[in-house]
Amino acid sequence: MLEMNHVSFHYKDGKNILENIDLQIEQGEVVSIIGNNGEGKSTLARIMAGILKPTEGNVTIDGINAYEKKHFKSIRKKVGIVFQNPENQILFNSVYDDMAFALNNLALTDQENRIKDALKKVGMEAYEKENPFQLSLGQKQRINIASVLAVNPKYMILDEPTTMIDANGKQKIYSIMRNLKKEKQTIIFVTNHMNEILLSNRIIILKNKKIDHIIKREELFEKLEELEKLHIQLPDMIQFVKLLQQGGVHINLQEYTLEALSKIIIGKIKNNN
Amino acid sequence: MKNVIKFLSFIVYLVILFYIKELKILLLLVLLHFSFIYVLKINFRLAIKRLAWLLPFVIFTTGINSIISGYLYGIFIGVRLLAAYTITYIFINSITTREMADTIGKLLFPLKMLQVDVESITLIIAISLSILPIMLEEIKQKKYAIESKGMHLRWNHMLILLKPIFISILNRTNELENALITKGYEEG
Structure with a gap:
């Protein structure tokens, strides 16, 4: 379990970013963190990943303090993070060297197979010998995801992984996330794109430096009014279903996919005919 | 160890280049280096493009040496610089930054x-x-x-x-x- 206890963070000039955050994330969960710009989402992601120390409180990962120097390597093996800007995480001008760097530091064996398997998961196996700096932003981000997967951490944190990526690249990253979800990988992702929250089991809403709400995905329809009061724009699919329901068409959506929604609508049209 | 030998060989070769006194040998080496670039499928177009950036320096050095010691000597220095550039280009394309x-x-x-x-x-x-x-x-x-x-x-x-x-x-x-x-x- 990844646990945050009474975590607060402020800069040296006293500017408060986060206040009294308490959070537990179980293994196998997919959790999304949403909030307006400046609410501290990225700061929270970095604190969770153990690379930014909170000014108060502590973070433990499977019972280990995330900031004790003696546990540095253990923590790095347990939790990986992908930054928002794909350029910020690439160190070397060879995909293989860049991915092998973490494996060398953490003394992880069987490097070649780890790298090949990780690249295959993100669909970039043909780019092993390429210069990552010369790839597109979407490809760079997939390489960064592969670099984390090669270490095989228990917890994977994605800080707005699709923000700088084009539509095609976004779809590829969503596909990777869905596959990882099926493999029971624990994923915590920060997002500004409301449609992405449908990938998660739990949605954490940050507001005024605190956790304002935690909503389970199956509770989304019940909490629509609360979300609207928080000025959270609903995912397109939820908005569409809400409009249908307002028009008298009852939709009982179990799976938040276009396929599931279209099946229900087609079924209803056929029944009416 | 292979890369250490490669690097040391490159340095030794560069030093030797600066001791060669014959213009014909240097010209032959420049041609040989360009052939290697082509045969080894190193980006030939990029080699020429990068050479274009270096050309003002080569021309300037050739010019200064021509004025001081005669045009033949100026050309000799220019060709030596080209030889050094081409072998350096081959070397940097044969090793990654991490290996270096x-x-x-x-x-x-x-x-x-x-x-x-x-x-x-x-x-x-x-x-x-x-x-x-x-x-x-x-x-x-x-x-x-x-x-x-x-x-x-x-x-x-x-x-x-x-x-x-x-x-x-x-x-x-x-x-x-x-x-x-x-x-x-x-x-x-």
């Missing part, structure tokens, strides 16, 4: 006895070599940003470019530090 840094690290190995952190130096070299082209591109982008806001940059305006570049370098350094931590790098 590791090679330098191995050669600096004796400094470990003086408690010098050779591994950190190796890492700095590797990352610097990789990041340098990106920083140059970022400088170009900052220049475009300033020009898009209506200022035509001249030499006496270059100080205006310094501040955003400096901030960019600091931000990049901060992010590099985070990237190193996430990839399990521990200092010392």
Whole structure:
């Protein structure tokens, strides 16, 4: 379990970013963190990943303090993070060297197979010998995801992984996330794109430096009014279903996919005919 | 070890180039180097493009030496520079920045006895070599940003470019530090 206890963070000039955050994330969960710009989402992601120390409180990962120097390597093996800007995480001008760097530091064996398997998961196996700096932003981000997967951490944190990526690249990253979800990988992702929250089991809403709400995905329809009061724009699919329901068409959506929604609508049209 | 031998051989070859006295031999070597670039399928077009950047320096050096010691000597110096450029181009295309840094690290190995952190130096070299082209591109982008806001940059305006570049370098350094931590790098 990844646990945050009474975590607060402020800069040296006293500017408060986060206040009294308490959070537990179980293994196998997919959790999304949403909030307006400046609410501290990225700061929270970095604190969770153990690379930014909170000014108060502590973070433990499977019972280990995330900031004790003696546990540095253990923590790095347990939790990986992908930054928002794909350029910020690439160190070397060879995909293989860049991915092998973490494996060398953490003394992880069987490097070649780890790298090949990780690249295959993100669909970039043909780019092993390429210069990552010369790839597109979407490809760079997939390489960064592969670099984390090669270490095989228990917890994977994605800080707005699709923000700088084009539509095609976004779809590829969503596909990777869905596959990882099926493999029971624990994923915590920060997002500004409301449609992405449908990938998660739990949605954490940050507001005024605190956790304002935690909503389970199956509770989304019940909490629509609360979300609207928080000025959270609903995912397109939820908005569409809400409009249908307002028009008298009852939709009982179990799976938040276009396929599931279209099946229900087609079924209803056929029944009416 | 293979890369150390490659690097030392390259250095020795470069030194030998500067002891060759015959223009014909140097011309032959330049042709041979270009043939290697073509046969080894190293980016030939890029080699010519990069040579175009170097050409003003080669022409200047040839010119100065021609004035001082005669046109034959000037041409001799120019061809020697071309030979040095072409073999350097072949070498840098045969080794990655990481391998280059590791090679330098191995050669600096004796400094470990003086408690010098050779591994950190190796890492700095590797990352610097990789990041340098990106920083140059970022400088170009900052220049475009300033020009898009209506200022035509001249030499006496270059100080205006310094501040955003400096901030960019600091931000990049901060992010590099985070990237190193996430990839399990521990200092010392």
